[in-house]
Amino acid sequence: MRAVRASLVFVVLLLAVTACAGGGRPVDLANVTSVQPPSPVGVEENPATSTTSAAPAPACDPKASLRPAATLPPPGQMPNPSTMQTILARGQLIAGVDQNTFLFGFRNPTTGALEGFDIDRVHEIAAAIFGDPNKVQFKVVTSATRIKALEEGQVDVVVRTMTATCDRWQQINFSAIYYTAGQRLLVDKASQVTSLDQLGGKKVCAAKGSTSIKTITANPAKLVPVQVDNWSDCLIMLQQGQVEAVSTDDTILAGMVAQDPNVKMVGPRFTEEPYGIGIPKANTDMVRFVNGVLAKSIADGSWAASYQNWLGRTGEQQPAPPTPVYQD
Amino acid sequence: MVTTPVSDGTTAPGARKVLSLPATAVRSVRKSAASTPGRLFLMGVGLVVLALLTGVVGALSLQQKQTTIDNLVNHREPVAAASQQIYRSLSDADATAASAFLAGGTTPAELRDRYDLDIATAGANLAKAAADVSGVAEAETQVNELSQQLPVYTGLVETARAYNRQGYPAGAAYLREASGLMRAKLLPAAEELYEIDSARLADSQDTAGAVPWVALGLALVLLGALVAAQLYLTRRTNRLLNVGLVVATGAVAVALIWGSVALLVESSRVSDGREHGSGQVEVIVQARIVALKMRANETLTLVARGDGGEYEDEFEKQAKQITGSGSLLAQARGLAPNQETQNLLAAAQKNADDWLAAHKKIRQLDDGGSYQEAVALAITPDAKDSAAAMFTKLDDNLLKALRDARQKFAEETSGASKAMTGLTPGVGVLALLAAAGVTMGIRDRLQEYR
Numbered sequence: 001m002r003a004v005r006a007s008l009v010f011v012v013l014l015l016a017v018t019a020c021a022g023g024g025r026p027v028d029l030a031n032v033t034s035v036q037p038p039s040p041v042g043v044e045e046n047p048a049t050s051t052t053s054a055a056p057a058p059a060c061d062p063k064a065s066l067r068p069a070a071t072l073p074p075p076g077q078m079p080n081p082s083t084m085q086t087i088l089a090r091g092q093l094i095a096g097v098d099q100n101t102f103l104f105g106f107r108n109p110t111t112g113a114l115e116g117f118d119i120d121r122v123h124e125i126a127a128a129i130f131g132d133p134n135k136v137q138f139k140v141v142t143s144a145t146r147i148k149a150l151e152e153g154q155v156d157v158v159v160r161t162m163t164a165t166c167d168r169w170q171q172i173n174f175s176a177i178y179y180t181a182g183q184r185l186l187v188d189k190a191s192q193v194t195s196l197d198q199l200g201g202k203k204v205c206a207a208k209g210s211t212s213i214k215t216i217t218a219n220p221a222k223l224v225p226v227q228v229d230n231w232s233d234c235l236i237m238l239q240q241g242q243v244e245a246v247s248t249d250d251t252i253l254a255g256m257v258a259q260d261p262n263v264k265m266v267g268p269r270f271t272e273e274p275y276g277i278g279i280p281k282a283n284t285d286m287v288r289f290v291n292g293v294l295a296k297s298i299a300d301g302s303w304a305a306s307y308q309n310w311l312g313r314t315g316e317q318q319p320a321p322p323t324p325v326y327q328d
Numbered sequence: 329m330v331t332t333p334v335s336d337g338t339t340a341p342g343a344r345k346v347l348s349l350p351a352t353a354v355r356s357v358r359k360s361a362a363s364t365p366g367r368l369f370l371m372g373v374g375l376v377v378l379a380l381l382t383g384v385v386g387a388l389s390l391q392q393k394q395t396t397i398d399n400l401v402n403h404r405e406p407v408a409a410a411s412q413q414i415y416r417s418l419s420d421a422d423a424t425a426a427s428a429f430l431a432g433g434t435t436p437a438e439l440r441d442r443y444d445l446d447i448a449t450a451g452a453n454l455a456k457a458a459a460d461v462s463g464v465a466e467a468e469t470q471v472n473e474l475s476q477q478l479p480v481y482t483g484l485v486e487t488a489r490a491y492n493r494q495g496y497p498a499g500a501a502y503l504r505e506a507s508g509l510m511r512a513k514l515l516p517a518a519e520e521l522y523e524i525d526s527a528r529l530a531d532s533q534d535t536a537g538a539v540p541w542v543a544l545g546l547a548l549v550l551l552g553a554l555v556a557a558q559l560y561l562t563r564r565t566n567r568l569l570n571v572g573l574v575v576a577t578g579a580v581a582v583a584l585i586w587g588s589v590a591l592l593v594e595s596s597r598v599s600d601g602r603e604h605g606s607g608q609v610e611v612i613v614q615a616r617i618v619a620l621k622m623r624a625n626e627t628l629t630l631v632a633r634g635d636g637g638e639y640e641d642e643f644e645k646q647a648k649q650i651t652g653s654g655s656l657l658a659q660a661r662g663l664a665p666n667q668e669t670q671n672l673l674a675a676a677q678k679n680a681d682d683w684l685a686a687h688k689k690i691r692q693l694d695d696g697g698s699y700q701e702a703v704a705l706a707i708t709p710d711a712k713d714s715a716a717a718m719f720t721k722l723d724d725n726l727l728k729a730l731r732d733a734r735q736k737f738a739e740e741t742s743g744a745s746k747a748m749t750g751l752t753p754g755v756g757v758l759a760l761l762a763a764a765g766v767t768m769g770i771r772d773r774l775q776e777y778r
Contacts (some may be wrong), residue, residue: 139634166534
């Protein structure tokens, strides 16, 4: 009888204790379940494809430019009237360039000066007009705004890893080809991916208004194109894990590898991107003049020295200087 | 064998008694009111209850008002000041980071210190502002956003620094991302938080200046009832005065006059503190925010190096807000509480004009191709006519004017609080005195019927 009573008391106590314990719940004051990562200004995922291809450009040889005169006029003595004379009278060459693409056109953070393979071309043109390579006003343009800058006459030349295409020939003129790049793929060092086809449904980054973004969008594997204002924005999105890969010209990618050894270029070149200097459509005299400057630079070895200085560090084999093609 | 009581359907006798209570009370009151002493007794009880009720309501509403006013000085205004400090520090950090980038090389020590101080100030003030937002969902959202994004921002800036030191342009990209985060998320949240906090301050000021209608109404009803009771007694008893009731009337009248005068002084000082204090602060803060935005746009235009047209457009728009007729600085001058503050604001106006002149020169240099000279004119802090120097002077003068206005607010609002010294207990004591007077006066009359 006593045992029964004791066990009854025990059960009651047990019930009381569990009842008390079951009453409260821990309270979470802040409950964060997801974070939106910071993104570069102007980034767009899956941008609407431009519908400006209403009239496809007639077939052409985009590499063929206008033949230069046999000799260049001496610096400081430009023919009058000519585009070069206007520039000479103004006192400086206005050049549309990039300040974010390592090795081609970038701002040296230590000195604040713009440097790179493209910038060297600008200095060569300035030297040919003024006899002083530094009489240049640099104006930064993005991939998306460079053609507009030329059409509106804001700049005399655009030297900005710009591919000569038949579409663009409709709007502007190109100089002879000064470098030939090709589109490749940049991924994290640990990634197994070696080609665009393996990236179906994954995010791939390129700059707005570039030929690369068109190639990515057109790929049948249905990639998710992510477009940004500047090439270096692609690098930081890759570093932050916001895109799976970057795909553009191998030269631009080489600049990214040089900044971060934890990314690698993979796969073969799958496009050919001949770089030309953009010049307003009307200024054909300037086109011939610039082609003369390029031919001289290739002939006297400054082109090769400039290549070695900037692109030598990427470890790629130094190509022979491009052979200019003229349409006459 | 147990028998269960069966309900017979009729109400229990106890319950019947309770239910009939109101009827009984009404009957007994009606019986009392039929006789003069009964009526007197009821009148006395009524007046005492009314006096006590008035005392309690009056003391409570005055106590509440006092708390509101003290809260204005000790809490509401400091919180609004903290949230404006968050905005200022964040915005200054962003402009400083951009300046440091423009300066090139390793960050100059003074810019590094300024950035560090800005981030520390923003963090400390954010903690204070965060302690205040529980229950205000809108403010909580902003504080949440700020607390979550500030560490992300500083992380991006430090990454940018590391890359800059190595000479890689990825640093510029990180800085651009950081600045974008600041402008798209942090600054809007900080501005919103400041607006919420200054609206809460204004609401509190409204409450502090409001008339306590219930207490005032009760006091007037009590006064009227006391006068009516004395008229009735004079008619009934042929005695001109009843000392107890006269004392009670006097006590109520004193409480009414004291309370009215004190509250008039109080509300006028609160509204002075608002117009020349916190209202002035708001205008100066707006001016300061616009100046900071302009400075950020000025440096970012140079960072973009030809690709920054939208920053310059914004600058031009903001320049019109800050200076010229009807601008924020002119408004602030109109509200200035004294000559000294007016002088400060006049100096600020001059600084703003000088800055705009320097800015024009910077744009001319940059657009004319002299980029490095333009940068030097924009960011060299010790050059006499550089934009950096002008901006710093403008910000200093605005800060001084801001301190003056806050001082004015604190003085006036503390004055409002002092005007109410002793009022709460005073009203309580006077109400008790009135109740005691009524009790004595009515008891004297009642005793004549024994």
